[in-house]
Amino acid sequence: MNFDPHFLWLGGGVLTLLIIASLIGWALSRRSGDDKWRSTVANLNARTNAWWVMAGVFGAALALGRTGTVVLFGLLSFLALREFITLTPTRPGDHRTLFWAFFVFTPLQYIMVSSGWIGLFSILIPVYAFLFVPLRSAAAGDCERFLERTAKIQWALMVCVYCLSHAPALLTLEIPGYSGQGAKLLFFLVVVAQISDVLQYVWGKTLGRHKIVPLVSPNKTWEGFIGGIASATGIGAALWWITPFTPLQAAGMALAIALMGFAGGLVMSAIKRDRGVKDYGALIEGHGGVMDRIDSLCFAAPVFFHLTRYYFT
Amino acid sequence: MTGTLLTIAVRVLCGAQAHWQGAAPDPRPRIYFANHTSNLDALVIWATLPRELRALTRPVAARDYWQKGPVRRHLALKVLNAVLIERHKVTAHDNPITDMIEAMGERHSLIIFPEGGRQSGTEPAPFKAGLYHLAKHRPDAELVPVYLENLNRVLPKGEVLPVPMLGSLTMGSPIQLQDGEAKTDFLERARLAVWNLRHT
Numbered sequence: 001m002n003f004d005p006h007f008l009w010l011g012g013g014v015l016t017l018l019i020i021a022s023l024i025g026w027a028l029s030r031r032s033g034d035d036k037w038r039s040t041v042a043n044l045n046a047r048t049n050a051w052w053v054m055a056g057v058f059g060a061a062l063a064l065g066r067t068g069t070v071v072l073f074g075l076l077s078f079l080a081l082r083e084f085i086t087l088t089p090t091r092p093g094d095h096r097t098l099f100w101a102f103f104v105f106t107p108l109q110y111i112m113v114s115s116g117w118i119g120l121f122s123i124l125i126p127v128y129a130f131l132f133v134p135l136r137s138a139a140a141g142d143c144e145r146f147l148e149r150t151a152k153i154q155w156a157l158m159v160c161v162y163c164l165s166h167a168p169a170l171l172t173l174e175i176p177g178y179s180g181q182g183a184k185l186l187f188f189l190v191v192v193a194q195i196s197d198v199l200q201y202v203w204g205k206t207l208g209r210h211k212i213v214p215l216v217s218p219n220k221t222w223e224g225f226i227g228g229i230a231s232a233t234g235i236g237a238a239l240w241w242i243t244p245f246t247p248l249q250a251a252g253m254a255l256a257i258a259l260m261g262f263a264g265g266l267v268m269s270a271i272k273r274d275r276g277v278k279d280y281g282a283l284i285e286g287h288g289g290v291m292d293r294i295d296s297l298c299f300a301a302p303v304f305f306h307l308t309r310y311y312f313t
Numbered sequence: 314m315t316g317t318l319l320t321i322a323v324r325v326l327c328g329a330q331a332h333w334q335g336a337a338p339d340p341r342p343r344i345y346f347a348n349h350t351s352n353l354d355a356l357v358i359w360a361t362l363p364r365e366l367r368a369l370t371r372p373v374a375a376r377d378y379w380q381k382g383p384v385r386r387h388l389a390l391k392v393l394n395a396v397l398i399e400r401h402k403v404t405a406h407d408n409p410i411t412d413m414i415e416a417m418g419e420r421h422s423l424i425i426f427p428e429g430g431r432q433s434g435t436e437p438a439p440f441k442a443g444l445y446h447l448a449k450h451r452p453d454a455e456l457v458p459v460y461l462e463n464l465n466r467v468l469p470k471g472e473v474l475p476v477p478m479l480g481s482l483t484m485g486s487p488i489q490l491q492d493g494e495a496k497t498d499f500l501e502r503a504r505l506a507v508w509n510l511r512h513t
Binding site: 078081082083085086090092095096098099102281282283 | 328330463466469470472474476477478479
């Protein structure tokens with residue numbers, strides 16, 4: 001594969017953003033303030049430092065091509081599923097079912113991505129796992145809260161594995177005049193979804209007044225929502241040159257990604273509230289768990305994948 | 314080598330992180346006592362200790378379980394350097410307390426599960442007397458309570474294949490046997506020291 005000069009620009013752009021974020025964080029940490037201010041700045045800097053690591057890992061996976069990317073997202077699914085199941089009260093009767101979820105369905109789903117067998121990729125979890133999960137739990141002979149347990153395991157597989165696997169599946173799309181460039185489409189998705197999260201946070205922290213659903217997520221405000229989604233849409237439009245889209249189409253796609261990302265954050269917050277926790281885990285310093293970072297991506301990936309597949313292939 | 318692989322496997326399966334809440338890692342002789350819910354317990358505590366402490370810390374485990382088959386035997390004796398004790402036919406010659414005190418020697422720490430067997434509930438069952446006798450014989454050793462959370466879901470009783478699940482270990486403040494403290498009082502106090510470390 002020839003090296004695509006676009007990646008030089010994109011890598012440089014990400015590097016510049018991270019340097020600016022680190023400099024701002026450094027400047028803020030030198031200013032004095034009360035305890036609340038200091039803890040916000042410390043958290044901000046922890047987040048920025050984690051971004052360096054995440055950007056490095058993502059960049060390395062893209063550089064390794066389709067296999068590297070599929071392996072990275074497969075591992076993310078595994079970690080997210082582990083966090084999700086930990087929070088889900090399952091019973092000993094679910095043990096063998098969970099073993100299948102972790103060690104059979106998760107790898108199989110990503111093998112389908114890697115092989116490009118989109119037909120089976122699309123139905124493996126919604127059809128085959130859907131039928132197998134209750135069967136395996138029923139065979140274990142525990143009927144207590146049966147439907148509830150089955151639904152939770154199926155939901156965990158759908159959101160952590162099935163939805164997320166649509167991100168690396170972008171690499172398999174055959175878009176006329178854009179062959180072999182799927183990595184840039186994935187970059188577009190990830191950058192728009194993540195930057196929309198960051199900008200919603202920034203707009204919310206600076207201007208946020210009116211809460212959207214205070215009982216679910218006290219940090220989500222209308223100001224953050226509108227400001228974040230609008231600026232993420234603008235950034236997506238400005239990135240049109242790495243995609244097969246026109247600037248207007250790129251703006252529309254970015255808007256869809258940002259809206260779905262918001263939806264993902266909100267739904268995953270509702271689950272956290274219900275379980276009485278603030279974060280899904282503690283793997284990523286300042287961010288919480290893996291699921292806290294990829295919630296928006298899980299919701300945005302399938303919609304972006306299908307919009308692109310329907311209109312551009 | 315096997316030790317390193319084991320610690321990696323433990324991280325992947327249960328992402329377990331030790332919270333040293335009441336005691337910092339220290340090479341002095343200690344007796345870590347924990348609630349017991351899974352066959353992985355001893356392994357997980359051992360694997361989350363800092364490398365230099367792993368060499369000094371010996372899990373106390375049931376001989377009938379760990380001597381079965383070459384894999385378990387190798388793990389217990391060569392990797393974990395476990396102290397295998399008799400749980401069923403205790404005699405004057407085959408007394409677990411003597412074995413444990415001998416195994417500690419000058420520099421080793423022990424990991425013990427004073428409930429005597431795996432429990433299915435979350436609250437620790439009443440402790441067996443072993444901890445009391447150890448505390449009496451080794452007043453110099455620190456008794457560190459450890460609470461294990463969620464590990465029973467990684468490998469429930471009767472299952473062979475583990476499922477990944479985030480677990481946690483909390484190390485509390487060391488306790489001591491008071492002058493003239495009755496056996497049952499001490500054992501109950503020790504049990505509560507473990508139970509009070511839970512998060513939920």
